[in-house]
Amino acid sequence: MSKLRMPPLSAAPLRLRRSGLRWLRRSGDLLAAREPVAACYVRLSGSCGDGRPLPLAEEQNDIQVVLAPNTACSVNYQDSLSSGGYQDMVEGGDWDAGTVIASSESAGGSDTLLPLVLVGRRGFENGEGRGALLAGWHEKVRGSWEGEGEGEFGTVLALGTCEQTGIFRGEDMAFLSWFACAPGPAQIVAVSDERCVHSSAVLLQHVRRTPAEAKAITEAVYSWIGERIGRAEPDSFPAFQPEAAHGILQGRWPIAQDLLYALHLLAEAVGTSPILERSEVFARRGIVEVGPPNAIALTLGSEFAPHFRHRRTGWILAIHGFRFGPFIGSGLIEWLRRDFDRMPRTVEDSQRDLASLADEVRTRTGGSLIIQNLIASCAVDRVSNYAWLGDAYAESVLVLCNEANLMLSDLTRRPGISMVDSDAMAAELGVKHCPDRFHASRNLIDVQRAEFHRALRENKISGF
Amino acid sequence: MRIFAKGNVDVRDSLLWSRVAGVLEWNGINEVLRVRHPRVLARIKHETCTRLDLIPLPGETPTRPPPEIARRLPSGAHPIEGQLRTALFDAPAEVVVFSLQSAATNALVRHRRDGWLLLPDNLDSWDHESRRYLETECEYAGLAPIEGTLQRLERLIVAVEERLGAHVLVYNLSPLTPGERTHCWLGAEDSLDLRVRRFNLGLAELSARLGFSIVDVDRIAACAGADKIKIDLFHLTAEGWRLVAEEVVRILEERGCFDEAVEGVQS
Numbered sequence: 043m044s045k046l047r048m049p050p051l052s053a054a055p056l057r058l059r060r061s062g063l064r065w066l067r068r069s070g071d072l073l074a075a076r077e078p079v080a081a082c083y084v085r086l087s088g089s090c091g092d093g094r095p096l097p098l099a100e101e102q103n104d105i106q107v108v109l110a111p112n113t114a115c116s117v118n119y120q121d122s123l124s125s126g127g128y129q130d131m132v133e134g135g136d137w138d139a140g141t142v143i144a145s146s147e148s149a150g151g152s153d154t155l156l157p158l159v160l161v162g163r164r165g166f167e168n169g170e171g172r173g174a175l176l177a178g179w180h181e182k183v184r185g186s187w188e189g190e191g192e193g194e195f196g197t198v199l200a201l202g203t204c205e206q207t208g209i210f211r212g213e214d215m216a217f218l219s220w221f222a223c224a225p226g227p228a229q230i231v232a233v234s235d236e237r238c239v240h241s242s243a244v245l246l247q248h249v250r251r252t253p254a255e256a257k258a259i260t261e262a263v264y265s266w267i268g269e270r271i272g273r274a275e276p277d278s279f280p281a282f283q284p285e286a287a288h289g290i291l292q293g294r295w296p297i298a299q300d301l302l303y304a305l306h307l308l309a310e311a312v313g314t315s316p317i318l319e320r321s322e323v324f325a326r327r328g329i330v331e332v333g334p335p336n337a338i339a340l341t342l343g344s345e346f347a348p349h350f351r352h353r354r355t356g357w358i359l360a361i362h363g364f365r366f367g368p369f370i371g372s373g374l375i376e377w378l379r380r381d382f383d384r385m386p387r388t389v390e391d392s393q394r395d396l397a398s399l400a401d402e403v404r405t406r407t408g409g410s411l412i413i414q415n416l417i418a419s420c421a422v423d424r425v426s427n428y429a430w431l432g433d434a435y436a437e438s439v440l441v442l443c444n445e446a447n448l449m450l451s452d453l454t455r456r457p458g459i460s461m462v463d464s465d466a467m468a469a470e471l472g473v474k475h476c477p478d479r480f481h482a483s484r485n486l487i488d489v490q491r492a493e494f495h496r497a498l499r500e501n502k503i504s505g506f
Numbered sequence: 507m508r509i510f511a512k513g514n515v516d517v518r519d520s521l522l523w524s525r526v527a528g529v530l531e532w533n534g535i536n537e538v539l540r541v542r543h544p545r546v547l548a549r550i551k552h553e554t555c556t557r558l559d560l561i562p563l564p565g566e567t568p569t570r571p572p573p574e575i576a577r578r579l580p581s582g583a584h585p586i587e588g589q590l591r592t593a594l595f596d597a598p599a600e601v602v603v604f605s606l607q608s609a610a611t612n613a614l615v616r617h618r619r620d621g622w623l624l625l626p627d628n629l630d631s632w633d634h635e636s637r638r639y640l641e642t643e644c645e646y647a648g649l650a651p652i653e654g655t656l657q658r659l660e661r662l663i664v665a666v667e668e669r670l671g672a673h674v675l676v677y678n679l680s681p682l683t684p685g686e687r688t689h690c691w692l693g694a695e696d697s698l699d700l701r702v703r704r705f706n707l708g709l710a711e712l713s714a715r716l717g718f719s720i721v722d723v724d725r726i727a728a729c730a731g732a733d734k735i736k737i738d739l740f741h742l743t744a745e746g747w748r749l750v751a752e753e754v755v756r757i758l759e760e761r762g763c764f765d766e767a768v769e770g771v772q773s
Contacts, residue, residue, distance in 0.1 A: 412689070419728030426757045428710050429717035435710075444707045451691045451700050460689045469682050469724075472731030497689045 046079075046111060046146050049157045050139040052328045053097065056088040059133040060107070062125045063143060072116045076156060076222045079117050079144065080124075081108045081175060085133045097322045097329045101184075104162035106175060107324075108216065109143075112190065113151030119144035131172045158187045158221045159324045165236075165306065175216035181306075182233045182316065185217030186323040189226025189505075195323055195332045196504035199316055200232040201240040202341035202414060203362070205464070205480050207232070208487040209414075209494060210339065219491060224498075228505030229323055231335060233316045237306045239347040239360035240340065242395035243387070247358050248315045249402055256312040258355040263308040266377050267301055300373035311357060317403060334407040336503045339494065341414040342446050343480060345392040349385035350378050358385065389445045393453060400458040410458040412497050414490070415450050417468045417479045418443035443479070460501065462493050507763065509535075510594055511552045512561065513605035514583070515740050516677050516723065520750035521550050521603065531744035535751045542755060543764050551599070556589040556625045558609035559655040563665050564595050569622045579636050582627030589625055595669050600763060602666050603721075603754070604659070605677035606705050607740060609650045611698065615640060616647040623647060652701070656708045663718050673761050674718040675754065678706045680727035683739050698739065719757045726753055 051058060061083040073079060084105045086096055098105060111117065123143050124130055143155070162180035171178025186195065200210035210232050212219040217230050238244055279295055280286060317338060322329050347360045359382070366375055396413070403409045423440055425431065431438055443465070453459050467489050468476045475486040482490065498506040511517045524532040535548050555561065562568055568590045570576075576586035594602065614623045626632070626640060663674050681702035691697060706724055713720050726749050727736055735746030742750065758764060 419725050421729050424722070424725065425710075426719045426722060426753075426760065427717060428714035428720070431714060435714040441707070441710060444703065444710075448700065448703055448707065451703075454690045455692045455695075461691075462689055463687060466682055466687065469680070469728035470684060470732045472734065473728045474731075493687060493689070496687075500689070 043145050043147055044153045045142040046117065046144040047154050048137070048139050048141045048143060049109070049154050050326060051084075051107065051137055051157055051159075051324055052326075053086050053324070054328050055091065056086045056096070058084055058137040059087055060084045060135060060137050061133050062130040063109075063123045064130040065119060065124055066108075067117065069119050069121075069144075070116060073111055073114060074222070075113045075151075076110045078108045078110045078158070078218060078221075079119070079155070081106055083131055083133055083172070084137065098161060101161040101163050103164060103167065103170075104160075104172070104176070104178065104180065106160040108158040108160060108175065108218070108221070109155040110158065110221070111146060111148065111151065112154075112156050113148050115146040115148030115151070117144045117146050152190075156187065156189060157324070158185060158217070160185050160216055165234075166302075175214060175218075176211075179236075180234070181237070181310070182231065183211070184229060184231045184321060184323075185221065186229035187221055187226045188323075188325050189224075189228070191226045191228075191505060193227065194504050195227040195229050195325075195330075196337075196498075196506055197229040197231060197321070197332055197335045198337045198339060198498060198503065198506070199335035200230065200339045201235075201245070201316065201344075202339055203235050203239060203343050203347075203480070205343060205482060206339060206341055206414065208482060209491045212487075212491075213484070219488075220495075223495060224506045226505050227323075227325065229321065229332065231316065231321065235344070235362070237303075237310050239344045239362055241344040241347060241349065241360045241387075242340070242392060242399045243345075243349060243358050243385075244360050245315070245317060245340075246395055246399045246402060247356075248311065249317055249399075249406065251311070251315075255355065255357075259311050259352070259357045260308060262352060262355050262357070262381070263304050266381070267304060270297055270301060270373055296371050297373060300371040300377075303370055303374055304377070307359065317409070318406060334409060336409050337412055337498060337501060338403065338409055339412050339414070340396075342392070342416045342450055343414075345396075345446065346387060346442065349387050350382035351385050352382050354381070389442070389449050392446065393449045396450075396453055396459070397456060400453075400456060404458040410460065410501055412460050412462060412494065412501070413450055413453075414462045414464050414494075415447045416443040416465060417473065417476050418447060418465050419469055419473045420479055421473050421477055439479075460497050462490060462497060464490055467493065507546055507548050507601065507758075508597075508599040509548050509550045509601045509603060510597075510599040510672070511550050511603040512592065512594060513552075513555050513603065513677065514607055516607050516679070516742075516750070517555075517603055517605050518552055519742070520747040521548070521754065522552055524744055524747045532747040532751075535754060537748070538751050538755045542759075546764055551593070551597070553592060553594070554584050554588075555605065555608040556584055556623075557612045557614065557650055558604060558606065558662075559650045559658040560590055560623065561592050561594065561662055562590065563661060564669060569620065571617070571622050571624055575639075579624075579626075579639065580628070580632050582631070584625050584627040586624065590623065594666070599670055599672045600766065601675065601758065602670065602672045603675045603677070604662070606679050606702075606709060607677065609655045609659075610679055610702050610705050611649070611739075613649050614647045615644040617644050619643075649696075649701070652704050652708055655705075656712055659709075660712060660716060663712075663716055673758070673763055675721050675757060676709060676713075676718060677721045677750075678709055678724050679739075680724045680732060680736060681706070681739075682727065682732045682736060684733050684736050719761065721750065721753055721757065723750060726750055
């Protein structure tokens with residue numbers, strides 16, 4: 043029987059405060075090595091004293107620490123350490139390294155728990171959504187752990203679409219699968235694609251954007267917002283229509299959704315590109331700054347989302363087709379029609395932009411791209427005679443997927459680009475594991491995660 | 507239904523039989539027809555294929571190895587005297603089946619002086635004298651060029667349709683070798699995996715223009731799970747061959763071949 047203790051975690055010279063512990067497993071459960079047992083929220087308080095901003099300033103409202111034993115064991119914990127309710131979500135005391143929180147039975151290993159630090163930068167700062175691990179909507183989330191390793195943190199940035207959410211954040215949405223298998227010091231950053239899809243065209247333009255271009259985009263958005271607001275009339279508000287009083291769900295002001303979405307697009311376009319952004323992580327020696335991501339995970343699926351170019355400023359947007367309608371209001375669609383051109387995107391366009399992006403990233407940060415290819419085969423898409431497709435042949439999904447995958451294979455001969463062959467993995471397991479080409483089963487996600495891990499190790503990304 | 511099947515292991519094992527270590531594992535397309543079209547029997551004439559781009563068109567007589575050389579050298583599954591011949595146009599057939607496999611994978615040698623081509627099949631089992639002949643008299647002629655092969659296939663399909671009026675089906679190939687994963691193709695320009703993918707894509711493009719049918723072995727393996735039905739790049743399990751045969755029958759149904767066959771029986 044040994045005692046499991048709170049690990050050292052410092053933000054000196056600032057104070058580090060924490061909430062009560064929320065148990066993630068029942069007392070008496072058997073845990074695998076690095077399987078989380080508890081989590082708490084933390085917050086920095088005090089002042090740096092020299093006028094410098096607070097570390098993790100933009101992520102202060104959602105910092106959590108997940109605790110896990112470093113070897114497999116059964117854990118019996120002290121109920122008194124968790125008060126439950128809101129006390130496990132709001133910071134109430136100082137970080138207490140060395141405090142015994144549980145006893146364990148194991149074959150060995152350290153009695154100090156390993157911390158995984160989760161931070162989220164909210165898309166809307168006031169949009170509180172505490173509770174589960176990394177709960178709420180964040181435009182960017184990070185998971186970092188020093189583990190028992192030494193040296194620099196290696197950082198991977200996941201910029202892909204939904205198929206990478208499962209691979210990087212996992213079903214728990216909190217990077218626990220990576221924490222379990224990558225020794226550390228390591229960090230994974232994930233930026234969501236709810237606002238703009240991160241195709242190579244979008245990313246390339248973002249990393250090359252000048253202040254003058256940012257100003258022009260801002261003026262274009264402000265101008266459109268001004269028009270939208272200027273058109274409001276007394277009967278523009280569903281909440282005051284007679285139906286609303288009868289309990290019919292028409293209380294929301296739809297224009298607000300359009301405006302918020304446009305502002306989110308703007309915020310991303312004129313903010314720092316996540317490819318260039320540095321970050322702050324907790325290490326045993328305190329909070330340290332780490333450089334831009336060493337590897338950037340992308341997906342070919344992003345390349346062929348609908349793209350739009352603003353006629354006056356040249357600003358490129360990529361938005362998933364399924365977001366039109368239920369997610370994006372009619373006003374914004376009208377704006378896209380009026381002020382933007384649809385950008386048809388070919389495999390050659392994608393090849394050119396991915397190659398340029400790889401060069402740009404390599405030059406600016408030394409990072410490399412790891413790109414997931416498309417799952418071409420699909421159980422429902424059975425074509426034996428392509429003549430029957432007629433003019434639609436060149437645009438058929440099957441042909442596009444196969445051409446794009448070949449293009450990506452060719453691109454990997456350039457420095458700074460490697461690929462994860464999701465197509466081959468889906469075919470090995472059977473495409474029932476990914477019937478719509480994008481949303482994979484747990485089995486397929488696990489295999490793809492392992493392949494990303496292998497690629498990261500072969501690319502010598504520290505900590506993985 | 508007369509089917510002329512010009513191809514190697516994929517065509518033979520799916521349509522005729524698959525035998526492993528003397529045990530019959532799959533008994534061919536007639537197993538499927540017996541259930542789905544009991545009045546139809548497939549009579550399959552199978553011919554091995556040295557390489558898809560070297561199947562002679564009507565009127566062509568390619569330069570072949572002299573008979574004494576053909577007799578002297580070991581020949582494996584591809585008898586040398588028949589390597590550059592075909593009986594494809596000699597008798598009527600309702601269906602002609604080709605496969606990309608030989609074009610994707612078979613490397614040939616060329617006689618230095620006379621220029622004839624040869625597939626040295628099962629080379630590992632060749633005796634010293636035969637190997638010596640190959641080294642001194644022949645040079646490596648490589649794999650089939652993708653574009654040239656597809657152009658040649660186009661002419662072949664047109665000739666089959668004109669001469670025989672047959673439906674043409676072409677097998678593509680699953681590029682996967684179970685367990686192999688590549689994330690960087692640097693220095694692997696000639697990789698078989700990429701080559702097969704390019705062939706498959708080119709075949710789809712040709713189908714779009716000519717209207718023949720593709721037996722999409724790539725998709726069949728992907729749907730069933732390559733780790734379940736693929737043994738290596740070429741060989742499927744009995745279950746895999748059954749799925750391929752079922753797809754052939756489905757395509758023939760789609761093309762109305764069974765209506766024609768039954769009409770033929772009734773008339």
